[in-house]
Amino acid sequence: MAILRSTLDFLLYDWLNAASLNERERFADHSRETFDAVLDTCERIAREKYAPFNRLVDTQEPHFDGEKVILPQATLDANRAYAESGMLSAAQDYEEGGMQLPYTIEAAANGFFGLASVSIGSSLLTKGNANLLLVHGTETQKAVFARNEFNGRFSGTMCLSEPQAGSSLSDITTRAVPDGADFEADPLGARYRLKGNKMWISAGEHELTENIVHLVLAKVPGPDGKLIPGTRGISLFIVPKKMVDAQGQLIGVRNDVALAGLNHKLGWRGTTNTLLNFGEGKFPVNGEAGAVGYLVGRPHEGLRCMFHMMNEARIGVGTAAVMLGLAGYYASLDYAKNRPQGRPMGPAGKDPTQPPVRIIEHADVKRMLLAQKSYGEGALALELYCARLVDEQHTGTPEGADDARLLLEVLTPIAKSWPSEWCLEANSLAIQIHGGYGYTRDFPVEQYWRDNRLNMIHEGTHGIQATDLLGRKVLMENGKGLQLLAGRINATIERAIQVPELAAHANALGQALAQVGAATKAAWATGEPTDALANAVPYMQAFGHTVLAWIWLDVALAAHAAADGAARTGRLAAMRFFFHYELPKIGAWLQVVSNRDQTCAALPEEAF
Incomplete structure (x- = not known):
């Protein structure tokens, strides 16, 4: 958890400037010290009440004895500790028993529980349920149901x-x-x-x-x-x-x-x-x-109300996927540092009498570790950026709040789907680094992969998220949300192009953004949804990779300004990896989108 904590500190304070949130009236009682105290508390509870029991809850599944569902005592203890910490109502008003904590900090703190045991959970649905009732429920419904959910009774x-x-x-x-x-x-x-x-x-x-x-x-x-x-x-x-x-x-x-x-x-x-x-x-x-x-x-307005909860849940699922991806990364990094196997390339490696080297010294293992780092830490930055938009929506200026609302509309399908695909790939790479041991229950990486595979389906499949993105989100309000996002991306490009070490990456991102814009227009050129949406998933994959490249470039600007050290070197290398190995993939995805390719959609079922 120490690696996660240092990553969170950098993203929260050096990149997102979360400490400045206390300048807003709602968060005026807070400071970096109170934010850190929340992170410390959640890290401790996760380490003591969640992490030691992750394998236990996987092997001792819930079962029904004919009267009630039986769960391990550890699950009860973990849920009680979480409720007693006040995190169920952390972002709520003081009058509701909350801390008026920024959602950015709440989301970061909840990351520790996902890392320790996503299967035990951190009451995501309970909070979403209660938040929905605070917006759409009557005063009595708020008092009876929402507040008893926030205090842990329900x-x-x-x-x-x-x-x-x-x-x-x-x-x-x-x-x-x-x-x-x-x-x-x-x-x-x-x-x-x-x-x-x-x-x-x-x-x-x-x-x-x-x-x-x-x-x-x-x-x-x-x-x-x-x-x-x-x-x-x-x-x-x-x-x-x-x-x-x-x-x-x-x-x-x-x-x-x-x-x-x-x-x-x-x-x-x-x-x-x-x-x-x-x-x-x-x-x-x-x-x-x-x-x-x-x-x-x-x-007859139930769906409108429920979407309030579904959007929260989608960001929560994305964060869970991130944490599982990072859990696998940390496990495989530790394994690679300690597992001796094989010999180096070149003349020295031809001497069988020499002792084997640790596998982290092999280039391909470094490739797999760097891929995991770029997926996991990049997706974590995306989720925290979305959390920061939530705070902007609720406490910013009227214009800033509306911009944040629209940006969240566009980014939510990506915040849910991108980590659930690529942090799952990170888990697959973690198994690969472990070799045959990765398939056994002697190591945790097989469980991380199994847990993460669900997130591609949770709260709307890839196909649903992609249809939402290309069929609704990029078009809504005459494309204003997409224009706002492009504006933010271009602002990062303008800053990065002034830094010689980042200028080539800034140009690559600009080209990718132009490709996405052109593909969006081409997809809808006929005005027929069946033409445009036939390749909605490849569109979302390209869109997501472009967003993550932007996030990484923005993070790299903060890293570039930081003091020299291993953390700075690692972040800049992860950014370069993403631009060199991942961003070029978007061309193939966008080609079928732009051509409105009907290979899949037009194939009759008997041909399968």
Whole structure:
């Protein structure tokens, strides 16, 4: 964790100038000392309560004993320590029991938990759930549900997918009908009865907290009793596992939400992942089947509300992918420094009587380590940059806040998808460096790869993120978000071109940006979405590589200004690696985008 801490310190203070955030009224009580104290606390909890049990929670998966889901004691202890640290409400107002901590610092501090054991987790969904309710919930819903999530009494989920629909929310069939003639009179919100099934619900059943607050998407039937097709009829509901009163106290009644099964996955095995049945009648409330749910916001606006949580979750998934990539990098770096094997190239290596060298002395091992460093540290910088935009959105000037909002819209698909692809590749390289040992459970890198493989699917697959990027984000508000991003990239280019050591990289980035711009126009030249989006994923890969090259060049400017040392040398080398080995890849990706190539889209299924 020491390497991560020094990297975070550099990115936060030397690059992002996070210490200056205390000049803003909301953060005026803070200083670098208080920021460091938060980082110290989280690093300690992660080291003591999370890291020693990462293998344990992987091998002792959650299981259902017929009444409740059983988890290792270590998971309970870790979650309790996290809640007691105050990190659940760290970014909230003082009046909410929070610290008014910048999100930039909160995101950085949470990185330690992802590095130590992403499978135990740091209550990402609980915070996202509560934050959504603070924006869209009633005062009573905030008091009863959100604040009890922030203090650790309750935990939260998001329930979107259904077994038959997957990621296609248009096709969900969970329905919600008003519960009685006085359904609007309940102090907790308009009361409905829900019936349906939800799949892939992380933390959907456990005994870690007093209650679980499910946020559930469901459709309210129209006057004819039929569900409205598409997403227009979707509403959002609070469905607690256990019924509560208007003061947030449990009333001893179980809601009609039943565990239908646990999903046993490739990775994240320490997290319960569930299939939930809502309203099947196993736990009838007042003698009636149907899970009791309370409307959030207005009817038929559920998707708009839920996207508040989904965007937070996507940045969180990207950060989890980063930390797994870095965990593998640190493990393989340590292994490479200590594993003797083979002899050097050249005349000296031809003498078999000479002792073997450590594998870090081999050029190809250095290549794989440098690739991991460039992926992991570059993606970490991207996630922290996005976190800084969140703070700008909430505390900046009106113009700065709106710019930050638009930049986040464009960057969120990249912040989720790029680390989930390339930090997974870093994990693969970590296994390669370990050789045959990398495939065994004697070393942690195989678990890091398994845990990270899920992130390409978590919170929207690559295809969904790519379609969102090329089909919506780069076009929204007449392309203003893309123009803002290009402006930031060009500002970095202008600064870097003045530094002789960075000028060639600045020119390469300028050329890449021009290629992305031209490909964006070419993709939409016919105005037909089927033409433009046929190669949305290659577009996103090229777009993401261009963004990461920009991030690395900007970081390199800060590194170049730092004192000489191994850390400075390593950061500049990682930047050069990315420009020399990775950025040239975008040409092939953008070629199929610009040509609107239909090789994949046009192939009839029988040809497969």
